[in-house]
Amino acid sequence: MARPLSRRTLIQAAAVTATTTAMSSAATGRAATAPGASAAAPDVPAAWTVRPFGLEDVTLGPGVFAGKRRLMLDHARGYDVNRLLQVFRANAGLSTRGAVAPGGWEGLDGEAGGNLRGHYTGHFLTMLAQAYRSTGEQVFADRIGTMVGALTEVREALRRDPAVLSVGGRFGRAAEQVRGSHQYVDLPAAVLGGAPALTLSAWVRPAHDAAWARIFDFGDDTTRYLYLAARNADGVPRFAVTTSGPGGEQGLVGTAPLPLDEWSHLAVTLADGTGTLYVNGTAVARSTAMTLTPAALGTLGNNWLGRSNFPADPVFAGAFEEVNVFSRALTAAEITELQSRRAADASTGRGDLASYAFDETAGATFADASGRGLDATLRRTWGAPSHPGFLAAYPETQFIELESMTASDYTRVWAPYYTAHKILKGLLDAYLATDDDRALDLASGLCDWMHARLSVLPKATLQRMWGLFSSGEFGGIVEAICDLHAITGRAEHLALARLFDLDRLIDACAANTDVLDGLHANQHIPIFTGLVRLHDETGEERYLTAARNFWGMVVPHRMYGIGGTSSGEFWKARDVIAGTIGTTTAESCCAYNMLKLSRALFFHEQDPAYMDYYERALYNQVLGSKQDRPDAEKPLVTYFIGLTPGHVRDYTPKQGTTCCEGTGMESATKYQDSVYFAKSDGSALYVNLYSASRLTWAEKGVTVTQTTDYPQEQGSTLTLGGGRAAFTLLLRVPSWAGTGFRVTVNGRAVPGTPAAGSYFGVSRTWRDGDTVRVSLPFRLRVEKTPDDPALQTLFLGPVNLVARESATHHLRFGLYRDAGLSGDLLPSLTPVAGRPLHYTLDGVELAPFSEGTEDPTHAYFRRWEPRVVFGGSDSGVANPARGDGTTLLDEIWAGAPFAGKDALVARVRSTVRAWVSDGLLSAADGDTVVRTARQATYAP
Structure with a gap:
């Protein structure tokens, strides 16, 4: 399918991160390149000695990668992007169009109050961009356009004072306060007027069942106030008035919850020591001990609809209509009359203290019809409009609060710059895929906003921020900013990238000092990909040296067999693998980011070890982290991959929308990026x-x-x-x-x-039709954990074979009994007919880790070779071991491959002689071992 040509001068800087190839800028003097341009075009960083191809240049053929990608592309086509945009629109006070936010981390009810919301939208944009570049299907470009257009509207709304969201009401129009908008109605200070009696009347349509969200709250602080809450801790309406804080409250409590998404009328009357609470015209609570009135409270500073004087209380989510405040207690008959008509049409008339119909369809001011001129104003709890360029699904407050934090607390601040990175990266990828100027403008504006915020902070503040676990995590933001700089050429963008330098980490790794023990893995891996890009843009060798040395601290010293790293999201001591295996090993994001770093380093030096690692992690953990079934609602990607015996992979962690599901969506749409x-x-x-x-x-x-x-074919x-x-x-x-x-x-x-x-x-x-055949025979081999050599994992070529067994203890396997002269252990396994790469061993099924099933698996097993066996012939001699756990058979087979049987027997004889000499084996048993080896028959 034909692709649109770009008008941009592009270097696809995401080539070092995820998928792209050619991105540059007229400002950098690089030549213009279309999205489909070849990797060898002269417009990538000069430091690169090799260059990648774009996703549009490499088409996947049939096989395991295409199958996994198909599942993810179906998800990308079908998922309602308005659900992703819901939290952005809500934050800006815009209509959410009836969409329900995704679950998990992406909604307001997720972990830590949804403090990471917005990150998943960035991942989804990247997935769509990669899908479009890979397939050319217009549906992906259309979905990108929808999301970019919506985010443009969101940014514009955040820059303005809030505006009424007018919706259909009980009688006419109503004002809706979208949950997550942080909006409330501010009334003038004189609204209660010191009246000795009072009636509060309002039609409300609650949209959420949060406790203590206020309908009315008039007060100075948490000591002197009067409020009506839609729900108390028991879920029913409550009215209270006090001049001495919660302990002195005089209150009225309802009997039943207000229904959600339905209009209810609430009224409170207060006069002559009696207070009454009405719900839909029925008195549900009455007290004759209500001695406090507005006159006792005096003039109050905070007079609000929808906001509480207690800062921890939620803002009311729902709609208001017909709010009236009277300086007398209405009768029960008058309250009943208000059930069927507006106050203006009832015998009560409008409230004489304040009256708001909420018929306004624009602006941020609500007219007071009481005759007192007390017009109300729509406001946000977080204050003035956002600063230019700001774009997020929550207010600027998380960013602001981070600057004064001295200890991590993700329930207050959860990695706002990490979320900013995901949004920035998604917008850049959207721009590079579709050439939508709006996406570039949003990305550039976001970086301008970050630069304006961070460039004025002292260096010590920045270092403290970036050193905070979780709260200060910023993901791959440096590489994304460098990618933007390659487009814009603007000095402030490069300056912004350097403001994220975490000097103590960079300096330690540049000096090849391993300081990783105890660090949060995925918080730090993407830092180093960013340093590689900073080296590209600045030429500073310290950055590249630090990244190179860091990679060597992880691979292989903190790497599990599948290529993953981290235990419970953190690194432990170097070369402690067996001792860290648990149910929360190998966070999927870590593998994703280690692949990106390996790729970036390979552009600078073509060490085959980088691509060896890439193959290992891609063909095992990354493939195995995607479940092999379709799902319209979830990408079905693991968060952790537990490597404990009998572990069952969880493909819907934390209700979905975690960081790993986001990176999993990206991984599944860029499998071809490094072929x-x-x-x-x-x-x-x-x-x-x-x-x-x-x-x-x-x-x-x-x-x-x-x-x-x-890998089914060798x-x-x-x-x-x-x-x-x-x-x-x-x-x-x-x-x-x-x-x-x-x-x-x-x-x-x-x-x-x-x-x-x-x-x-x-x-x-080369000529048309030339054919190259690569033969790549696989051997079965084991990899031992460095801290417990008897705990091993099994590989056939690039494929990690895992046992499928429900037992929760380490299985014990012996593999030398039928080993071939080449050292290949495969003859000890029995192939499963018709199922390539499937075997049995001692009645247990072995299968590729990459298969995304929910079978209980054993990635590691306990090596158990109790007797010396050759070619299926049991010598009857116990297999002795040295103090370090190395057995006689280990030492013999370490000499493989053998040119023939005689070479093997010679190895057996010399090894036996040494073990007898060391007193580890008797001479008689040694003779038996040699004789058995000589008489046995071996596979090649």
């Missing part, structure tokens, strides 16, 4: 991953089609198409690959000995 890279000068093409795909390399005028069912076929082109094809040789890695071109073997953990180059002038 191919091009050398900066166009002289070589890196094939990093073996994945069914088709690359269009526009600069060379060629296509590369990779046909494979990898190899791949690459077919060149298009014209003649000279370049070197660099094929990754995984670090786990054995001597069987072979390459043929048009059926002829390519000479050379590929080394594991390297790239194997094939240089030639």
Whole structure:
């Protein structure tokens, strides 16, 4: 499908983060590039020695990645984006169009009061942008346009004084206060007028059942006040008046809750020591001990509809109509009359102290019809309109409060700059995918706002902020700001990126000092991807050195077999893996961000270890974090992946919309982003991953089609198409690959000995139809945890095999009994017919970790080789062990691969001799072991 050409000068800076390739700016002097431009175009950072391709340049073929992506694309097509926009519109006081906010972290009722709301919308925008770039389907561009248009309206509304949201009422129009808008009605100080008697009358339509939300609240503070609450702690209306705080309240309490989303009439009369509470014309409470009146309260400073003098109380959510305040106690008959008509049409007439019909359809002022001229004003609890450029689903207050915090408290402030990053990144991706100027304007304005806020703070304040766990977390905001700077070229944007430097962490990692123990993992991983981008924009080596060293502190020292990291979101001591395994290991966001960092570092130095890690985490944790079933409401992605025995993955954590579900949506729409890279000068093409795909390399005028069912297939076929082109094809040789890695071109073997953990180059002038076949035999191997070598995880090539078993203790497996001369442990497993990559061992099913099922799994097992067995022949000799846990069989098979049986027997003989000499094995048992090894039959 044809794609729209961009008018922008683009470097797709998200190439170092997620998916994109070419983003630049006239301000930086880089040439204009269309979204579909090739990776080898000369408009990426000069520091990159290789360049990625765009998502539109690489098409996924059939296979496991396409299947997982299809599920996520269906979710992206079908989910109502108005639900995502609900919290933004509510915060701005706009109509939410009847949409219900998503659950979990994204609504007002989620964890910590929804203090992270808005982050998920940014993830969703990125997913849509990636989906559009990958497929060209107009539905994704249309959804982006809807969201960007709505966010533009939201920002404009936040810059204005609040305006009435007029809705249909009981008799005419009503004023709605959307939940989450923080709006209330401010009445003049003279509203009660010191009257000795009083009637409060109002039609209300509550929209939420929060306790203590006020309909009326007149007071100075929490000592002297008069209020009518829609619900008390028991859920029923309550009126109270006091001059001595809660302990001195004289009150009236209703008998039943007000129904939600229905109009109810409430009235309170107070005169001559008697107070009465009416609900829909019926007296539900009466007291003859109500000695306090407005006259006893005097003139009060805070006279509000919808807001409480107690700061912790919620703002009323719902609609107001026909609010009247009388200086006398209406009779029961008069209260009854107000059930069927407006006060103006009733015998009561309008309230003589104040009267608001709420017929206004615009503006922020409500006319008082009492004759006293006490017009009311619509206000926000957080004060004046927001500063220019501000865009969020909550007020600026979280950002402001963070600046004075000295200790973390996510119930007060929960990572506002993290949320800002997600929104910023989503807008940038939307702009790069659709060329919508509004998205760029929103992104640029948000950064302008952050710069105006942060640039005036002392450095010590910034360092304290960024060091706070959770509250000060800012995610990948630095890389996103650098990406914006590459578009705008504006100095303040680059200056903003540097304001997030957490110097003590950067300096320690630049010095290669490991300080990660005890740090929150996902708070810090994206910092280093940002540092790589800062290096690109500034040339400062300290940033790149810190990122490189940090990566080495995580891989492999804090890495689980599946590629994930963190335990309970935090890092523990270096090389403690077995000791950290639990139900909350391997947070999915951590794997997502480690992939981004690995990718960014590879652009600067082509260490194959980065792509080895990329394959490990992508083919195992990332694939396995997505459930293999459709769902219209949830992306079905894990938060944590527990690695304890018998763990069942939770694909709907915390009611949905967590950070990991957000990154999971992104991961599932960019699986192809690192399959191919091009050398900066166009002289070589890196094939990093073996994945069914088709690359269009526009600069060379060629296509590369990779046909494979990898990892079910142990190899791949690459077919060149298009014209003649000279370049070197660099094929990754995984670090786990054995001597069987072979390459043929048009059926002829390519000479050379590929080394594991390297790239194997094939240089030639390629022609249309040239075919390259890569043979990549898998071996079954174990990886031992460094702190408990007997606790191991099982790999077949790149695939982590897990046991499916409900037991909650570590299973015990032996694997040497049928090991082949190559050292391959696979002969000890029994294949499951018709199910590739599925095996049984001792009656237990083994399956790829990547399968997104809800089966109980064992990612780690206890290695148990009680006797010395060769080729299925049991010697009857106990398998001895050294003090460090290394067994005799471990030491023998460490010499694999063996050229033949004689070489294996020689290894057995020499090892036995050493163990006998060390007193770990008797001579007689040693002879038996050698004899058994000599007589056994082995697989290759």
